[in-house]
Amino acid sequence: NAGVTQTPKFQVLKTGQSMTLQCAQDMNHEYMSWYRQDPGMGLRLIHYSVGAGITDQGEVPNGYNVSRSTTEDFPLRLLSAAPSQTSVYFCASSSTVAYGYTFGSGTRLTVV
């Protein structure tokens, strides 16, 4: 089925480790975003992209890197994991401004 695929679904990291959260969509969407969800905080924007080769920072970008080399993929890199990055991460994509984003199923990350 078409949609947004996030991997892994669950991950435990040790403080200081690095990792990449994968996000892929097969709907040829131009817009892609990464969010983190913490209890009582809603979803906060980390980074977003309006097309291949174009990325920008959101509300909480520190400690995260992104790149968009293809339309389909938008990986999120944690450079040196910290316990404060324990969260649920959502990737989302959209074709136009007039429609909502389609979300992946999320990655639950725990940093110990």
Place this chain on the structure above:
Amino acid sequence: AQKITQTQPGMFVQEKEAVTLDCTYDTSDPSYGLFWYKQPSSGEMIFLIYQGSYDQQNATEGRYSLNFQKARKSANLVISASQLGDSAMYFCAMRPSGYALNFGKGTSLLVTP
């Protein structure tokens, strides 16, 4: 900066009754979109309804309607004839032209029999 405010952390409604979830927003952009998402306990984000800033009529999608009051900068979600399956977190979000969504903190809705 754009800001979305949902002032109701939790709401209760009886089955078959209507409920309104409040959302106010703040933006200086003339063109923007307003969205509501549902997040059940399983965790997925489900798109419910969209309202464009230039739309003259309020959006409706089945039992969902969006009460859009542009001058007051409010975009309340109305759920008619509530069902037990409507129990979930509901997020209001705004999208400035061409960019990503900004979310409110959400409202937890519990539908009781």
